[in-house]
Amino acid sequence: MDPIQRLKIALARRGLASRKISETTERPLESWIHGQVRSAFNADRELRKIIGKPKLEEVERKDLEAYKLFKVRKLLSYVQENSIYYKRSLKEAGVSPSDIKTIEDLSRIPLTEPADVASEPFHFLCVSQSKVMRAYTTSGTTGQLKRMFFTRDDILHIIDSISAALKTVGMSKDDTLQIMFPTIASWDPGYMLDGACKVAGLKSVIADMLDVDEQIRVMKASNTTMMIGLTSFIYRITILARNKYDLKSLGIKAIILSAEPLPESMRREIEDAWGCKALSQYGMTEMGLATTIECKVQDGLHVNDADFLVEVIDPDTGEHVSEREAGELVFTSFNYQGTPLVRYRSYDLSCFINPPCPCGFETIGKVGKIQGRLDMMTKIGMGEKIFPLLFDEAVLSVSGVVNYQTLIERCGYRDQIRLRVEFIGNKDEARRKIEEALVLVPEIKSGLDNDLLEHPVVVMLDPGTLDFVPKTQSIVDMRHLYT
Numbered sequence: 001m002d003p004i005q006r007l008k009i010a011l012a013r014r015g016l017a018s019r020k021i022s023e024t025t026e027r028p029l030e031s032w033i034h035g036q037v038r039s040a041f042n043a044d045r046e047l048r049k050i051i052g053k054p055k056l057e058e059v060e061r062k063d064l065e066a067y068k069l070f071k072v073r074k075l076l077s078y079v080q081e082n083s084i085y086y087k088r089s090l091k092e093a094g095v096s097p098s099d100i101k102t103i104e105d106l107s108r109i110p111l112t113e114p115a116d117v118a119s120e121p122f123h124f125l126c127v128s129q130s131k132v133m134r135a136y137t138t139s140g141t142t143g144q145l146k147r148m149f150f151t152r153d154d155i156l157h158i159i160d161s162i163s164a165a166l167k168t169v170g171m172s173k174d175d176t177l178q179i180m181f182p183t184i185a186s187w188d189p190g191y192m193l194d195g196a197c198k199v200a201g202l203k204s205v206i207a208d209m210l211d212v213d214e215q216i217r218v219m220k221a222s223n224t225t226m227m228i229g230l231t232s233f234i235y236r237i238t239i240l241a242r243n244k245y246d247l248k249s250l251g252i253k254a255i256i257l258s259a260e261p262l263p264e265s266m267r268r269e270i271e272d273a274w275g276c277k278a279l280s281q282y283g284m285t286e287m288g289l290a291t292t293i294e295c296k297v298q299d300g301l302h303v304n305d306a307d308f309l310v311e312v313i314d315p316d317t318g319e320h321v322s323e324r325e326a327g328e329l330v331f332t333s334f335n336y337q338g339t340p341l342v343r344y345r346s347y348d349l350s351c352f353i354n355p356p357c358p359c360g361f362e363t364i365g366k367v368g369k370i371q372g373r374l375d376m377m378t379k380i381g382m383g384e385k386i387f388p389l390l391f392d393e394a395v396l397s398v399s400g401v402v403n404y405q406t407l408i409e410r411c412g413y414r415d416q417i418r419l420r421v422e423f424i425g426n427k428d429e430a431r432r433k434i435e436e437a438l439v440l441v442p443e444i445k446s447g448l449d450n451d452l453l454e455h456p457v458v459v460m461l462d463p464g465t466l467d468f469v470p471k472t473q474s475i476v477d478m479r480h481l482y483t
Contacts, residue, residue, distance in 0.1 A: 015156060016200060018163035023172050029293065029302060030361050032164035034059040036306035037067045046070070061355060061363045065103075068309045071334040072106070072342075073097040079340055082126035085116065086342060106311060107318060111330065112344045114146060117286065121147040124339045132338055138285035148286055149338035157335055158288040161304050162193065163200035165293045168302075169226075169254050169279055176222050177204040180215070180229025180237070181259070182468065189259070189289055193228065210468065212240045216250075225253050228281070231260035232403070236468060238273045239402050239424065248275035256281050256293075261370040263392035267298075269399060282348075282370060286341060287331055292367055295359040300366035302357070307335050310367060311343070312352045315374055324351045326371060347374045349387075378477050380408065380415045381447025388475055391419070394437035400425035402463045407476045415447065415479070416454040420461055427460035434458050 017035050021028045041047050041056045047070050048054075051063050076097040079086035090096070093110050100106065117124060125132075133152045137145055150158070171177060177197060181190040190206050197204035205222040207215055215237055218224070227234060234257060241247060255270060255278045262280040270278040282301050283291035291308060292301035303310050312327040313320055321327040329346040353366040372387030380386055388406065395404050402422040409416040417438070423430050438444055438456045447453025 016160045018160045021167060027360055028167035029164045030364050033306040064305055064363050073100050075334055075340055083124055085120060085123040109343050112341055118146045125149050127151060127337055136285050151337045154336045154338050158290055159196040159199050161290045162196040165290055171226055175225040178219060178224040178227045179204055179206045180227060180234055182208055182233050212237055216241060216245055219250055228256040228258060231257040231262050235266050236402055238270050242273040247273050252276050261389055263396055265393050265396035287333055297357060297359045300353045300368050302361055302364050302366050305364050308333055323354055326351050378475055381452040382450050384443035384446050386443050394441055395434055397437060398430050398433045403466050405466055407478055410479045411454045414452055414454045417456045419458045422461045422463045422466055424463055431458045431460050
């Protein structure tokens with residue numbers, strides 16, 4: 001690294017609040033979030049009046065809720081002035097920042113569709129292009145290319161939150177994080193994470209190769225102690241490596257599984273192989289990647305409440321749902337200058353979980369595990385809704401599955417589900433177990449009982465037969481070929 005680059009990193013580090021968090025702090029992320037709230041409190045007379053305290057030594061949940069509504073109003077004023085899209089959208093809805101006094105008032109603000117961001121990226125941009133430090137393009141799981149713009153301050157704030165989240169799962173300056181996002185991905189969070197570690201003073205190494213032996217070589221050479229990467233990619237590495245290497249002997253402290261949901265059957269395989277906790281992380285490029293992180297309790301993912309307001313709504317009515325009731329996640333980003341988003345639809349199905357958490361977090365909310373995506377849903381039999389994740393627990397519960405693909409075909413008047421499964425081990429026995437598990441899935445059982453679904457067909461394949469595809473594997477619906 002050249003001297004100029006080292007100087008830039010040193011200057012950037014000075015502004016990171018996460019670097020001031022002691023390694024003895026029990027809940028680094030919550031401490032960091034409280035610090036962000038206190039900074040806003042000290043800087044803004046209006047927020048001090050709203051919270052109604054002369055000092056904010058201890059941040060309570062009610063203080064955090066008041067802060068978030070305050071930040072929403074500030075954001076609305078900002079985008080109303082600087083965003084072509086929101087200036088038009090808020091005017092058409094007849095909404096002004098002062099109208100938002102409660103969580104229920106949020107429903108007056110129109111939802112932002114991913115398709116709008118994809119079609120009009122510059123209508124969301126709130127700064128001149130000369131102030132844009134990085135522009136990221138993401139297709140998510142929908143295939144819609146969306147371009148997001150981040151300023152220097154945005155990037156540093158994201159780095160700060162990533163550092164706090166990594167410290168929350170146990171990372172210290174003595175650890176090395178192996179970053180494992182395959183190069184065939186259409187998005188590249190790996191370099192963002194690597195840059196975040198360097199600026200935050202943490203050690204990391206990028207290992208994006210598909211070769212299992214090379215992954216293990218990098219771990220040994222770098223003294224890797226923690227891993228983060230694409231969920232299905234790390235799972236694939238685990239299954240292919242566990243019979244060749246003693247993975248527990250490598251001393252991995254924690255594994256963070258990102259960008260895809262984590263089925264419990266997959267979690268068990270990974271934890272058994274490496275001998276450590278496997279934790280889920282959920283985020284979107286549109287929100288700067290670092291949105292939520294799972295704790296050791298493994299009952300939901302803690303939200304970065306300093307930067308985001310998360311709603312869970314009924315996607316059909318738009319109304320807020322009750323705690324732990326399934327609905328669609330909707331995000332509002334408070335602190336981005338480049339492309340802030342208001343009530344952005346994720347199309348991901350989850351739930352909200354109020355604090356406190358048994359892990360010790362007292363004020364920070366959680367979202368539940370992602371259950372599926374509205375835009376990746378299809379129907380079988382009597383109109384039963386199915387998602388790609390529906391099959392995970394049935395298929396991955398059989399140890400030895402490396403990867404699988406789901407196809408829906410037509411057989412006369414019935415639907416036919418065909419699974420192509422890469423497997424290591426006794427294929428005949430595995431096929432029987434998978435078929436037995438599939439017919440117990442309620443959506444499949446209903447179709448069989450009503451004679452609208454053929455018995456599922458499972459085709460066993462050798463590892464490497466299917467191309468590895470990042471992101472959640474969509475269901476391949478081939479029924480249109482029969483019409």
